[in-house]
Amino acid sequence: MKNHKIYPVQKSEEEWKTKLDSNSFQILRKKGTEYPFTGKYNDHFEEGTYKCRGCGASLYDSSSKFDSSCGWPSYDASIKGALEFIRDTTHDMLRTEIVCSNCGDIKDMSSKMDQQQQENVIV
Numbered sequence: 001m002k003n004h005k006i007y008p009v010q011k012s013e014e015e016w017k018t019k020l021d022s023n024s025f026q027i028l029r030k031k032g033t034e035y036p037f038t039g040k041y042n043d044h045f046e047e048g049t050y051k052c053r054g055c056g057a058s059l060y061d062s063s064s065k066f067d068s069s070c071g072w073p074s075y076d077a078s079i080k081g082a083l084e085f086i087r088d089t090t091h092d093m094l095r096t097e098i099v100c101s102n103c104g105d106i107k108d109m110s111s112k113m114d115q116q117q118q119e120n121v122i123v
């Protein structure tokens, strides 16, 4: 599914390529996936706020981060309004794409959602 929403932060593909390193560009803009246990913030549990690499918007408070042992940073809640949950039914699967609501950077693909997140789903 192509996301046609207009986000407050708008950049062309070329501008994103300039702003992000090539690995981040693939992950944030092209639905690439970081290898598990390789991310800088996987084992990071300091107090603070996790921000979008693309636009700097605050996404998660450190109090919501937990050790899921899955290899990627995990949070049980996002900062209110920081993320959008977009239903993706391509490849004959029902998944949810989690994106920054300020710039549209992709944060996660999930096959399940909790009740609160479902209320925010954009179809």
Ligand SMILES: [Zn+2]
Pocket (backbone or CB within 6 Å): 052, 053, 054, 055, 056, 057, 100, 101, 102, 103, 104, 105
């Ligand atoms: Zn962003």
